[in-house]
Amino acid sequence: MTNRKEVAKLAGVSEATVSRVLNGIGPMKETTKKRVLEAAKQLNYELNAVASSFARGRSGNLGVVMPHVPKVHLFSTYYFSELLSGIGEAVRSKGYGLLLLFRDPATAFDYVSLYRTQRVDACIVLGASGIASEAAGVRRLAEEGLPFCVMDQSFDHPGTGIVAADHERGGYDAVRHLLDKGCRRIGFLNGSPQYSNSSDRRIGYERALREAGIEPDGSIVYEGNYSRTSGRKAAEAVYRDLDRLDGIFVANDRMAIGLIQELRAKGCDVPERLKLVAYDDSDAASLTEPPLTTVKVPFYEMGKLAAEKLLVRLSGKEQDDALPINEKLQTELKVRKSSGA
Amino acid sequence: MTNRKEVAKLAGVSEATVSRVLNGIGPMKETTKKRVLEAAKQLNYELNAVASSFARGRSGNLGVVMPHVPKVHLFSTYYFSELLSGIGEAVRSKGYGLLLLFRDPATAFDYVSLYRTQRVDACIVLGASGIASEAAGVRRLAEEGLPFCVMDQSFDHPGTGIVAADHERGGYDAVRHLLDKGCRRIGFLNGSPQYSNSSDRRIGYERALREAGIEPDGSIVYEGNYSRTSGRKAAEAVYRDLDRLDGIFVANDRMAIGLIQELRAKGCDVPERLKLVAYDDSDAASLTEPPLTTVKVPFYEMGKLAAEKLLVRLSGKEQDDALPINEKLQTELKVRKSSGA
Incomplete structure (x- = not known):
């Protein structure tokens, strides 16, 4: 499968620039945009659907995907409620909506189609574990170079953003x-x-x-x-x-x-x-x-930071958006x- | 301003039928649909935008609108966390998304545009009080005949759905x-x-x-x-x-x-x-x-019931959808x- 690296090489730009063009982030010279889109087309790069949905506009929603655990009131656990309070605060102050979705941890969740159908502009993955199905869903997000962040769980795949506590x-x-x-x-x-x-x-x-x-x-x-x-x-x-x-x-x-x-x-x-x-x-x-x-554990601050970092990236105002988000907060x-x- | 009653009278149908047509709910004879849309047009009924967005399709999201209270971690209060757990369970089991939005209680929130811009198919209003700005936002929803429900707070305006505890x-x-x-x-x-x-x-x-x-x-x-x-x-x-x-x-x-x-x-x-x-x-x-x-207080059950009732209405399978939702659960x-x- 074609990846971002090959598109970048053919277009003669950085991988970050490929992401910015395909995700419609920030200002971009028309000539650069054209070069990237032509390279992507020539290589049959798969993400045309996402790219074109972004070209049409934004959803104004930050996706938050939580595991479904039968009989457990997840919102009533301190862990999830504080993370959500922090995410909610960041989202609200930027005028965004928070789209909550639930995944079955036993199956690889199709995050990518949330972007393609324009239901979300970016995603935070909550409560993930290292099992294969969870890793597969997250890997796909990283491979596509979509803006996302995993909360408090590390994955090996390069390009996976994370906000965690130490x-x-x-x-x-x-x-x-x-x-x-x-x-x-x-x-x-x-x-x-x-x-x-x-x-x-x-x-x-x-x-x-x-x-x-x-x-x-x-x-x-x-x-x-x-x-x-x-x-x-x-x-x-x-x-x-x-x-x-x-x-x-x-x-x-x-x-x-x-x-x-x-x-x-x-x-x-x-x-x-x-x-x-x-x-x-x-x-x-x-x-x-x-x-x-x-x-x-500063769960509220972790949630707030993850959402803020993603929303800054969507605004295109940050310089280092080639690197995945990587933040570790201190405990006390x-x-x-x-x-x- | 033209209201649903006048449209119903001119089209020779019930108010419920007007709502069903304009909200795109359930199966409907083409002739009835046409009659209602013509009456609405003739009376310059305001909701054409909503009606046409519904005609284009659904968002697949249930909106949940919460108050913004500075410095309070709302998700960490038992009241909100249990309501959200119940709403989340109903929404998840129907494959819906839960779009959380925050309102400033001091200003009338524009719920109607959430429907018009197709961000939500129905709404639950959480944590409302009886102050004038909150009442104004809710009244507008009721006047437009949109599918919604207020949680645990009664409003006088006819057409206001409520799920509460006794x-x-x-x-x-x-x-x-x-x-x-x-x-x-x-x-x-x-x-x-x-x-x-x-x-x-x-x-x-x-x-x-x-x-x-x-x-x-x-x-x-x-x-x-x-x-x-x-x-x-x-x-x-x-x-x-x-x-x-x-x-x-x-x-x-x-x-x-x-x-x-x-x-x-x-x-x-x-x-x-x-x-x-x-x-x-x-x-x-x-x-x-x-x-x-x-x-x-059965907050979880209240949240679940409100979401289930709204989603059943969206499916068009319920008969009594002319009446607003009105449920009161027992305490212990x-x-x-x-x-x-």
Whole structure:
């Protein structure tokens, strides 16, 4: 299949210029435009439909594509609601609409046709994991050089834009704090390793342990799915291993709350018997008993930044639009009672 | 200005038929269609633009219009997040997109042009209050006979669709429970009366008191704005009136949590010194200390029902589409510790 690179070569322009012409972004000399369109035609470059829809005009909508998870009220999770609040704010202030669509994570979603049918001008992909079907949908977007950005999940394909938080550092800080509180046997309740943010936290967890001269022990690493129920379920294994644990790091607040509730029911109190650091700093973190020591993730700012970056690109005012968006925001440890503070 | 009624009269058809033709809904005899379009033309009926955009095709989007409230992360409030989860589920299962737009509550929002420019096929209005600018935007939708529905807020204008919860009954149940717990001097921290759900709860509050032989006392009715901060602020007045109170009804969980936290800081514990019933049954209700006795509102179901009703109308399969949508769902009292249970 012809790619952007070949079109650029034949037209004698940069790949960025090919994207700008085919996506109708920014001002462009007529002669350059003509050269690119002729090269694309000559090479039978596939994106003519998209290019011509852009030539006709814009939709005025930023697409946000979320996974469909049966029975889960996604908008009611802190993660999605804060990201959407941030995206919504950026979109609103630029007079754009926010077109929400849902994908079945098990099938490669056809993002490209959203552009072709002019329903969106750019896309943010939320809640993606690294499974093959998700990667295939995202790869297609990158290959077409369309304006898009994945939230908090890394993909290998070049040209994939990303806005993320520094979860490796977040995981490191959480474990460093437990070490400072005197813990030496620190377990980890993580989410699925299909999410790069899960793996990043684990890297930080292991690095902090090694720096303290402790060899990581896979038998006290547990897996949940970021729901409160999965936190409750993990309590059984954690309770069984209690004589090998004096602290635990949990990859989000929801699982931490489920874990604490169920451990309490078994007679094991946090932080008296087990010190705990959670992750997210959701509303619930300061409401629950004990209040959670947790790593604050700036989801709102991440959503806002991703949308702003995309809308600036659509305006054609940015110079570096040849490079995919690549932003990493810092997390922050919030100390409360669950870690024995 | 010409209205639908006059077009219907001249064409010799019902108002519903005029709407169906002009909104391109459902199957329709060519002769009827022609008669309506000719009558509309003859009367210079304003909606030709909409009618013709519909004739060209559908957008495949359901519009959801939310207020813009500076600094508030609306998606992170239980109210909006659950409504959106329900709307999202209905929209997804029908293959529709959900186009989110934001309005400045102080200006009449131009809903009609969303239809005319074919960005949406139908609209749900979220978070509207009764102020003049909001009423003007909604009235225009009703006058044009466009498919739409307001969530949880009543407007006088005929033709206004609504899906709401029975807040009068919810308020009644809350106060009835406090009376059953032995309270006789029951205060009420309500939200702004600009929202019909606030006024409805107050009617229920007063009815329960009167039935128990207690004359409502306006001096122990307080007003917040549904935020946790406004609950904290109200604590001052409630604390001042404490010798005249043995129970309090609070119009949402967020205000209740703020009120409880601030009263505790002043040395007044709930429920020991003051029994409390809140409203919503958000996630936080069972997490906070004490867990809240609260009135559960089926926001998810309300959102889902509103979207389903609108999408059925767009399919043209429903018979009673001459009447605006009008649905009222039941609330349910959830008893926990804050009421001394």
